[in-house]
Amino acid sequence: xxxxxxxxxxxxxxxxxxxxxxxxxxxxxxxxxxxxxxxxxxxxxxxxxxxxxxxxxxxxxxxxxxxxxxxxxxxxxxxxxxxxxxxxxxxxxxxxxxxxxxxxxxxxxxxxxxxxxxxxxxxxxxxxxxxxxxxxxxxxxxxxxxxxxxxxxxxxxxxxxxxxxxxxxxxxxxxxxxxxxxxxxxxxxxxxxxxxxxxxxxxxxxxxxxxxxxxxxxxxxxxxxxxxxxxxxxxxxxxxxxxxxxxxxxxxxxxxxxxxxxxxxxxxxxxxxxxxxxxxxxxxxxxxxxxxxxxxxxxxxxxxxxxxxxxxxxxxxxxxxxxxxxxxxxxxxxxxxxxxxxxxxxxxxxxxxxxxxxxxxxxxxxxxxxxxxxxxxxxxxxxxxxxxxxxxxxxxxxxxxxxxxxxxxxxxxxxxxxxxxxxxxxxxxxxxxxxxxxxxx
Amino acid sequence: xxxxxxxxxxxxxxxxxxxxxxxxxxxxxxxxxxxxxxxxxxxxxxxxxxxxxxxxxxxxxxxxxxxxxxxxxxxxxxxxxxxxxxxxxxxxxxxxxxxxxxxxxxxxxxxxxxxxxxxxxxxxxxxxxxxxxxxxxxxxxxxxxxxxxxxxxxxxxxxxxxxxxxxxxxxxxxxxxxxxxxxxxxxxxxxxxxxxxxxxxxxxxxxxxxxxxxxxxxxxxxxx
Numbered sequence: 246x247x248x249x250x251x252x253x254x255x256x257x258x259x260x261x262x263x264x265x266x267x268x269x270x271x272x273x274x275x276x277x278x279x280x281x282x283x284x285x286x287x288x289x290x291x292x293x294x295x296x297x298x299x300x301x302x303x304x305x306x307x308x309x310x311x312x313x314x315x316x317x318x319x320x321x322x323x324x325x326x327x328x329x330x331x332x333x334x335x336x337x338x339x340x341x342x343x344x345x346x347x348x349x350x351x352x353x354x355x356x357x358x359x360x361x362x363x364x365x366x367x368x369x370x371x372x373x374x375x376x377x378x379x380x381x382x383x384x385x386x387x388x389x390x391x392x393x394x395x396x397x398x399x400x401x402x403x404x405x406x407x408x409x410x411x412x413x414x415x416x417x418x419x420x421x422x423x424x425x426x427x428x429x430x431x432x433x434x435x436x437x438x439x440x441x442x443x444x445x446x447x448x449x450x451x452x453x454x455x456x457x458x459x460x461x462x463x464x465x466x467x468x469x470x471x472x473x474x475x476x477x478x479x480x481x482x483x484x485x486x487x488x489x490x491x492x493x494x495x496x497x498x499x500x501x502x503x504x505x506x507x508x509x510x511x512x513x514x515x516x517x518x519x520x521x522x523x524x525x526x527x528x529x530x531x532x533x534x535x536x537x538x539x540x541x542x543x544x545x546x547x548x549x550x551x552x553x554x555x556x557x558x559x560x561x562x563x564x565x566x567x568x569x570x571x572x573x574x575x576x577x578x579x580x581x582x583x584x585x586x587x588x589x590x591x592x593x594x595x596x597x598x599x600x601x602x603x604x605x606x607x608x609x610x611x612x613x614x615x616x617x618x619x620x621x622x623x624x625x626x627x628x629x630x631x632x633x634x635x636x637x638x639x640x641x642x643x644x645x646x647x648x649x650x651x652x653x654x655x656x657x658x659x660x661x662x663x664x665x666x667x668x669x670x671x672x673x674x675x676x677x678x679x680x681x682x683x684x685x686x
Numbered sequence: 687x688x689x690x691x692x693x694x695x696x697x698x699x700x701x702x703x704x705x706x707x708x709x710x711x712x713x714x715x716x717x718x719x720x721x722x723x724x725x726x727x728x729x730x731x732x733x734x735x736x737x738x739x740x741x742x743x744x745x746x747x748x749x750x751x752x753x754x755x756x757x758x759x760x761x762x763x764x765x766x767x768x769x770x771x772x773x774x775x776x777x778x779x780x781x782x783x784x785x786x787x788x789x790x791x792x793x794x795x796x797x798x799x800x801x802x803x804x805x806x807x808x809x810x811x812x813x814x815x816x817x818x819x820x821x822x823x824x825x826x827x828x829x830x831x832x833x834x835x836x837x838x839x840x841x842x843x844x845x846x847x848x849x850x851x852x853x854x855x856x857x858x859x860x861x862x863x864x865x866x867x868x869x870x871x872x873x874x875x876x877x878x879x880x881x882x883x884x885x886x887x888x889x890x891x892x893x894x895x896x897x898x899x900x901x902x903x904x905x906x907x908x909x910x
Binding site: 467470471473474475476477478479480481482484485489491494495496497498499501502504505508543544546547549550 | 791856865880901903905
């Protein structure tokens, strides 16, 4: 939930609660006030009428007593005398032909030993209308107030939080490996400025740490080159010495293999840092088909040795503006991988179509860990000549040009579901189909 | 034949000298641009092995100097910086070849031999070892005047072996030579064995003596 929604939601809940309570309370209070007012009015009339009744009693002219006001009625009352009461009554008004609420004051008089009832009525119609109008106006006012508050609060929050969202946006797009520093715009709010300053410092430190780590890898790899060259040359010279025993020869051979591996490892590390350092600036328009064809020829000894069948399907050629050696490394690494992790007599399928390069190979019937395979030094196999950097390099090149590299796995060896070609006769030796695709955006 | 090695790492240049001396080359060494320049003034070299990063400057200065003086010394650039720019710049400045470090001495030796052959024998370039005749321009191998059908890879492999005759060539060096610079992708050395087997079979079929010996644990040797 967004911060803004969170505060606004609280406001709404509180306001609705207040409205729901305030309007009925207000209605009842107003009604009570008006009723009390009406009662006082009735008492005042009664007080005014009383002397006339008493005068008529003493004159014995009660039968002829006449009130001009229709709302004052004096009638003979047969029941036992009651106390003075004030009641609400709905009476039918013959003029307006509707039921009208009245406030009625009833009082008893004993005249000449017989009871009389005096009733004074007061129509509450106008008062009801008044209450209704007041409440309506009140509701409208409250609603206006509420919506106004909401709108103002919203706009205010938006403008107040704008620096925060801008910071958030910049932070989201910040990459520690990028060469530009995090530059946040200062606002007029102290808290945000503090936050921005801290973030800038943090980003600066992270970048510094990243750079130092990268420099270390870079320097280590570079500095390793020379002693490695010397080591390799000495091993080679050692091979030329006379009277080497079988035992020694084996040791020397293993040393040669190890130094070779170390050399490759080093080269790949240097390559990775060079890509990160954006040192491959020269680009040209390159035909993917051409690069693939070259790789297929280059690796012919290897894939022929493993008795692999390579099938290339160039639906359409893809041309991309890129650094040629890097693109070649990308294709070579993927193709080399497809050979290395294949099975004897397996297949490799290369499809070029749309903006996608797909390299599929038969291999072990187990899915690779997608989260891990593109990481440096992650090895799925214990192949002697696998140094675990090939796919990391592929990913890095992909990142450089914004190309997506993905992996998919399917059980069985067929390149498509109708491909019976890949189904092996002995059901035991199952195989999986590993697919790497590069999306050239 | 005289070779100049300009390399600041003494141990490496010592290794190169040791390896090349067996080919009966006369080797001079220099560990700086300035000393290299001095040596170049005194002699015309058949080949100069040139490192790019040197303590008092840059190997490219030497290439420029050679070019300015219209010298025809063959130059092979060796660079620790596995950098394409070095390769391109080196070749643009007139270097004959480029070899990234770390390299195999056998590879360096074969490349030096190729440069020297190109410089010495313009036009016809034929290498003869015992009953084997290798025509480097026509890419044809003759055994006792009978031509041999070799694939491109087999031809290169034979030439590599012959260039390093009587030396133990490691499997890694051969693998790298066969698969070019992207030699890191070989799954096993099996493909070397089969290439070697085919080559030996073809040579034997033509009545050639079996010069290619495998050396236990290490690699191969072309014995003459």
